[in-house]
Amino acid sequence: MGVLENKARARTFYKYLSKVYDRINPFIWDESMRDEAIDMLDIEPDDHVLDVGCGTGFATEGLLERTDHIYGLDQSAHQLEKAYAKFGKRGPVRFHRGDAERLPFADDTFDVVWSSGSIEYWPNPVVALRELRRVTKPGGQVLVVGPDYPNNSVFQKLADAIMLFYDEEEADRMFTEAGYQDFEHVIQQSRPGSPRAITTVAQVPDR
Numbered sequence: 001m002g003v004l005e006n007k008a009r010a011r012t013f014y015k016y017l018s019k020v021y022d023r024i025n026p027f028i029w030d031e032s033m034r035d036e037a038i039d040m041l042d043i044e045p046d047d048h049v050l051d052v053g054c055g056t057g058f059a060t061e062g063l064l065e066r067t068d069h070i071y072g073l074d075q076s077a078h079q080l081e082k083a084y085a086k087f088g089k090r091g092p093v094r095f096h097r098g099d100a101e102r103l104p105f106a107d108d109t110f111d112v113v114w115s116s117g118s119i120e121y122w123p124n125p126v127v128a129l130r131e132l133r134r135v136t137k138p139g140g141q142v143l144v145v146g147p148d149y150p151n152n153s154v155f156q157k158l159a160d161a162i163m164l165f166y167d168e169e170e171a172d173r174m175f176t177e178a179g180y181q182d183f184e185h186v187i188q189q190s191r192p193g194s195p196r197a198i199t200t201v202a203q204v205p206d207r
């Protein structure tokens with residue numbers, strides 16, 4: 001398990017990274033990739049959408065263009081402070097501080113649950129993926145963006161030491177174990193040579 005697949009360490013990491021997150025983020029995960037991922041979803045203007053690990057609100061901002069009913073959740077108070085500065089603490093987005101593995105929402109609450117760039121920090125990704133499924137209505141969609149596993153063995157060792165990087169086979173295992181039956185993965189990259197993301201869109205089955 002990578003050093004940052006630990007909730008307390010990830011919180012400390014984001015205490016510092018939050019200061020520069022919005023300047024660094026576009027080198028890895030930019031607007032074109034975000035918008036391409038949002039286009040993989042069917043979001044109607046009345047839909048309720050949850051952004052898990054919303055951070056400073058980068059994806060939240062894109063999702064807000066599709067519906068006004070957006071909820072954001074993150075475990076880092078420092079990242080959320082940056083999001084409040086953009087949207088207001090009680091503005092159009094309903095923010096919660098909380099843990100992806102224990103979502104503070106009832107079963108079947110959301111039409112769509114989104115999570116970009118957060119799964120790599122979750123110590124128990126299958127537990128959290130089950131939570132995403134639980135709070136999504138049957139027939140709703142869950143979209144998760146994570147870092148694609150590198151091909152090169154040196155980068156693989158480095159990646160494994162830091163956080164969760166995974167390939168399609170591992171994504172199949174995690175989503176299946178979390179109770180999803182219908183899903184597909186898309187590899188995203190903003191330009192040749194830049195880091196690749198693995199984006200999974202899953203349909204939530206009936207209970």
Ligand SMILES: C[S@@+](CC[C@H](N)C(=O)[O-])C[C@H]1O[C@@H](n2cnc3c(N)ncnc32)[C@H](O)[C@@H]1O
Nearest residue numbers: 053054055058075076079099100116117118121
């Ligand atoms: C790389 S940022 C992604 C932010 C945003 N989703 C985006 O697309 O730019 C990862 C975020 O996941 C949050 N995070 C990590 N582990 C979490 C957990 N267990 N529960 C909730 N949030 C978590 C971090 O605090 C951080 O803000």
